[in-house]
Amino acid sequence: MSIKWGGCVWCFCLLLPFDHYASEVVSDVDIVVNQLGYPRLAKKRAYWINASTTQVKLIDMETGRTKQFPVKINRLRLDQKRTVSTVDFSRLTQVGWYRFQAGKQLSAPFQINDDVYNPLLYRLIRALYLQRSGVEIEDRETGVSRPPSHIHDGLIYRADSFHMKNEWVDVNGGWYDAGDFGKYVATTTITIAHLLEAYRQVPSLFHSVAFQPEELKKSQLPYVLQEARIGLHWLEKMQRSDGAVYRKVSGQHWPKVTGPWNDPQLRYIYGVSSADTAKFAATMAFASRIYAAFDTTEAKRYLNAAIRAWGYLARTPKQFIDWKKEDDSGSGAYMSNVHDTETSLLTDVDDRLWALAELYLATKNEQYKTIFLALYTPEYLDIFEWKNPALMGIWHLILSKKKAFTFLQNDLHAKAAEYAQIAQSQPFFVANDRFIWGSNKMAAEAGLLLAWSSQLAQSLNHSFKYWQYSQSQLDYLLGANAFNLSFVTGFGSLSVKHIHHLYQNASGVNLPGFLVGGPNEHAQAGIAPKGLGMLSYVDNEKSYAVNEFAIDYNASLIGLLAVYYAAFKER
The missing domain is CATH 1.50.10.10 (Glycosyltransferase)
Structure with missing residues (x-):
């Protein structure tokens, strides 16, 4: 049985059986950011799941120039196998479009701009x-x-x-x-x-x-x-x-x-x-x-x-x-x-x-x-x-x-x-x-x-x-x-698509700007995985x-x- 998660199967790599119709789904992109971006003077952090080095490269998408930023190796865990480390790039205040790269990994693009939100x-x-x-x-x-x-x-x-x-x-x-x-x-x-x-x-x-x-x-x-x-x-x-x-x-x-x-x-x-x-x-x-x-x-x-x-x-x-x-x-x-x-x-x-x-x-x-x-x-x-x-x-x-x-x-x-x-x-x-x-x-x-x-x-x-x-x-x-x-x-290069909304589900009409409820370890609909804290989520219209x-x-x-x-x- 194939299951379509989030409308973009390619962006998820870990599908582990959980109950009869639920899975733990975590992005295969290990460097994650605020996909809209950050105000110039804001605290700016990216996160690297299971960081493998102490440096990560930031790319200016307009000029192609790169800059190295240190990775703070944390011990905060998503689960027993994965940690989340922090990349603080607050000192970067130049308006523009950027993304991080580590090996073949590329983060989602993001802006630095005071009016970004x-x-x-x-x-x-x-x-x-x-x-x-x-x-x-x-x-x-x-x-x-x-x-x-x-x-x-x-x-x-x-x-x-x-x-x-x-x-x-x-x-x-x-x-x-x-x-x-x-x-x-x-x-x-x-x-x-x-x-x-x-x-x-x-x-x-x-x-x-x-x-x-x-x-x-x-x-x-x-x-x-x-x-x-x-x-x-x-x-x-x-x-x-x-x-x-x-x-x-x-x-x-x-x-x-x-x-x-x-x-x-x-x-x-x-x-x-x-x-x-x-x-x-x-x-x-x-x-x-x-x-x-x-x-x-x-x-x-x-x-x-x-x-x-x-x-x-x-x-x-x-x-x-x-x-x-x-x-x-x-x-x-x-x-x-x-x-x-x-x-x-x-x-x-x-x-x-x-x-x-x-x-x-x-x-x-x-x-x-x-x-x-x-x-x-x-x-x-x-x-x-x-x-x-x-x-x-x-x-x-x-x-x-x-x-x-x-x-x-x-x-x-x-x-x-x-x-x-x-x-x-x-x-x-x-x-x-x-x-x-x-x-x-x-x-x-x-x-x-x-x-x-x-x-x-x-x-x-x-x-x-x-x-x-x-x-x-x-x-x-x-x-x-x-x-x-x-x-x-509709906001971010990868955003939730399959919301539980009777009008959208019936017609396919585009409804941008709708915030969904998010991870719920009780997962009452029986679709998302239960008991996983912030991992108890799936982008599925049946998972109300x-x-x-x-x-x-x-x-x-x-x-x-x-x-x-x-x-x-x-x-």
């Missing part, structure tokens, strides 16, 4: 447009064209005090969460927050012509905020009259491999959740601050929605989820379950902390700060994700420079030190040692946390060296890994547990790229 950042945002629900899609840049889909969303799945079972409520719009057609408050809020934070940090970048699609170049509102509106307007529809927010919209069964307009299922609105209501409150309050500069009426509407959501939370002091097992027969749980077991999912305090921080900053009402201080403990400070979103609010409180929040700076630096220590112990300096569902997102978020800590230290004239580990997360996601593979479709895209994955990388761009433009 701009096309990627744009396409990561534009990918959200391709995920829109309920509207016609016409993307001149990719040629993607599809009719409106799921325009009748949706029916109340289970009666509550406000709606009858099967009552229709308009929840049309928003983004499809991933490769199927579910829409979730949990990931929509996280995605919007990253878009807003990216704009907040480097507004000049997003006002540039390069970040406006052709059809929107005359708009006064930057495209990144126009796209965020798609999620915000859908979220507004998901709020109940008492302030509570419904969790998700989907069919009762997992859809077939088809375009979304062909999905025949009735679509249901599933019960409210206090955690999702808190995420909603935080996102709306944050949005009110950002959009106030463009539309005060819109900003007030968002803030009022956030305040109503907090009213519900104030009346519901403990975590509440209107959930039954059948709710997840055709969609993801996005709550504590057999796959997502983090202790943060057993409480909604982390979600409330984010909401309280954003409400305080939006309203200046001291009651929100008082409740935040009463609830907060350092255990809630970790990477920003739907499982624990507290960090975004903590970061914004730190930026407010209030003396009451100086303790949060110390907690942030302490958590960053933990992730830096993980990076030091891992091949490719990956600041994540939990290779589970969405591990690529977790690596990006760890890079962002490290960057925020470094950014804060830099503003206080302290010397923090965590920028190098933020760069390492970008490098890993964009090719400096055991597979010599960029985990973002490692190769599915999700909007919050893209959002994490958007966040990391934005903070990185700001850092190097400020130097």
Whole structure:
């Protein structure tokens, strides 16, 4: 039986049987790099798997000139047979195209250029447009064209005090969460927050012509905020009259491999959740601050929605989820379950902390700060994700420079030190040692946390060296890994191709700028190899547990790229 791995059989040389339909797949190119490249002043590292000498040759692809760089022989292991060594070429700052050579081995080509990530950042945002629900899609840049889909969303799945079972409520719009057609408050809020934070940090970048699609170049509102509106307007529809927010919209069964307009299922609105209501409150309050500069009426509407959501939370002091097992027969749980077991999912305090921080900053009402201080403990400070979103609010409180929040700076630096220590112990300096569902997102978020800590230290004239580990997360996601593979479709000379995405799988349509979940040692689809940590990956469309895209994955990388761009433009 022949198996096509990654669409490019030639780039993989080690195929060892593992279960009935899975293999350990590692690139036969031993020198791996960030295939997009590096800013001039960035920490620049290449990695050599099983290095055979202490020198490696760098080739200037324009002039043909070569330069020798030392190889730091490490003892960090991919497995029992392979080590990963480091080539540090940070002193190279000349703009151009390069590649490494060792014997007959040639790395992927890469650039040195300060704007090297701009096309990627744009396409990561534009990918959200391709995920829109309920509207016609016409993307001149990719040629993607599809009719409106799921325009009748949706029916109340289970009666509550406000709606009858099967009552229709308009929840049309928003983004499809991933490769199927579910829409979730949990990931929509996280995605919007990253878009807003990216704009907040480097507004000049997003006002540039390069970040406006052709059809929107005359708009006064930057495209990144126009796209965020798609999620915000859908979220507004998901709020109940008492302030509570419904969790998700989907069919009762997992859809077939088809375009979304062909999905025949009735679509249901599933019960409210206090955690999702808190995420909603935080996102709306944050949005009110950002959009106030463009539309005060819109900003007030968002803030009022956030305040109503907090009213519900104030009346519901403990975590509440209107959930039954059948709710997840055709969609993801996005709550504590057999796959997502983090202790943060057993409480909604982390979600409330984010909401309280954003409400305080939006309203200046001291009651929100008082409740935040009463609830907060350092255990809630970790990477920003739907499982624990507290960090975004903590970061914004730190930026407010209030003396009451100086303790949060110390907690942030302490958590960053933990992730830096993980990076030091891992091949490719990956600041994540939990290779589970969405591990690529977790690596990006760890890079962002490290960057925020470094950014804060830099503003206080302290010397923090965590920028190098933020760069390492970008490098890993964009090719400096055991597979010599960029985990973002269409970016890098060798990028993931066979993503789990029902529309792409059915039509073959080109979807560039989609970040996949990455190595997952549980490999729930039974395709990728299990139990191999960062080697538990395969580029196969059936392997949904490692190769599915999700909007919050893209959002994490958007966040990391934005903070990185700001850092190097400020130097």
